[in-house]
Amino acid sequence: MYQTTINDKLIFSGRGLHSGEFVKAELFPALPDNGITIRRADIPGTKPVKLTPFNVISTVLATTVYCGNYKVSTVEHLLSALYGLGIDNVHIDVYGEELPILDGSASAYVDQIKNVGVKQLKKKRKYLKFTKKIRLEKGDKWIEIIPSRYFKVTFGINFENSIINEQKKFITVTPNTYLKEISRARTFGFKEEVEQLWKMGLARGGSLENAVVIDRNRILNEDGLRYDDEFVRHKILDLIGDIALLGYRFYGHIRAYKSGHELNNAFARTLLESKSCYKVIELSDQFSFNPYETLVFEPQGT
Ligand SMILES: [Zn+2]
Known part of the structure; x- marks a missing residue:
């Protein structure tokens, strides 16, 4: 019934599905009521944006969200892993236009999240x-x-x-x-x-x-x-x-x-x-x- 975050920073890297380029995402523990925030860390001066369904700008091939004036694609498998494991608050720094596709499932995400563990925060969930x-x-x-x-x-x-x-x-x-x-x-x-x-x-x-x-x-x-x-x-x-x-x-x-x-x-x-x-x-x-x-x-x- 209490909100959660991850115990420690996590790094995911690999090829992006769309570009085929090497991309990287860093996940950080976050405070209660932060929700899931995302930032294009490869672009100087960008600020974290809290994700909602209204940030989605494209659903072709994958789910793409807008954070500020920049986009991040293929967010759904990471978001699925976070939600599936009951994690409420995380900040994601993304270096590139998309998250790595990894093995095409949420397997690498859940394994690493399980490794660092989930931290219970002092504030209740809604x-x-x-x-x-x-x-x-x-x-x-x-x-x-x-x-x-x-x-x-x-x-x-x-x-x-x-x-x-x-x-x-x-x-x-x-x-x-x-x-x-x-x-x-x-x-x-x-x-x-x-x-x-x-x-x-x-x-x-x-x-x-x-x-x-x-x-x-x-x-x-x-x-x-x-x-x-x-x-x-x-x-x-x-x-x-x-x-x-x-x-x-x-x-x-x-x-x-x-x-x-x-x-x-x-x-x-x-x-x-x-x-x-x-x-x-x-x-x-x-x-x-x-x-x-x-x-x-x-x-x-x-
Ligand atoms: Zn999928």
């Missing part, structure tokens, strides 16, 4: 407790939230491809389930689409090192999949990253079908704006807890 259903649709895609005493996600996808096909996954999101069931799922793409992107000068850093690549009925990665349904799990990873921009933990069950960054971001904006559909609450002290348990996204007992 939670959004959704009391009414909110739904958005676009074509055959939809996403909705219904009241729940937990943070749950149900996600469905349907591809006309024999490797992916129809996949559906339900999860009650806690740091433990996030770590085990979601964090290692990699992003994915089709060989012909990747080749098309390369021709357009996009996704220059994309490779079998950081994505599952499908060629018709075959997975090109030698080691195959990390989970049988890795595709839908990565969609949940992305959704958690996009929803992390809310800046609040919440109680509710998000159900989505074929949703992606664009609809996820529109949904995050709509959630914040739908003030008649939620209450902002703090949890009372009568919940007993140990430091580790504060990491777990516990159901509320009301």
Whole structure:
């Protein structure tokens, strides 16, 4: 029920998905109510900007945010790891136009965060407790939230491809389930689409090192999949990253079908704006807890 940050500074570096260039991000512990702030540290004079769903300026291929007058791309996997592990306050210094793509999942982020550990702060969290259903649709895609005493996600996808096909996954999101069931799922793409992107000068850093690549009925990665349904799990990873921009933990069950960054971001904006559909609450002290348990996204007992 108390806010958290990381115990120590963390550094992540590697190729960027878009540029293929070497990029670096440094994460710093932050004070209560800081939320997630980001700064283009490679540009002199830039100030930290607190991220909200309204900072998102592009959802093509990845989620891109504006911080000041400069952009940072591919923020969703780091944001997903932070939210998934229950971390509320962090400052991110970015050297470059995007975060490193690493292995295409949140695995490196969660491993390093686990290594330094999570620190509990002295100020209470504010939670959004959704009391009414909110739904958005676009074509055959939809996403909705219904009241729940937990943070749950149900996600469905349907591809006309024999490797992916129809996949559906339900999860009650806690740091433990996030770590085990979601964090290692990699992003994915089709060989012909990747080749098309390369021709357009996009996704220059994309490779079998950081994505599952499908060629018709075959997975090109030698080691195959990390989970049988890795595709839908990565969609949940992305959704958690996009929803992390809310800046609040919440109680509710998000159900989505074929949703992606664009609809996820529109949904995050709509959630914040739908003030008649939620209450902002703090949890009372009568919940007993140990430091580790504060990491777990516990159901509320009301
Ligand atoms: Zn992703």
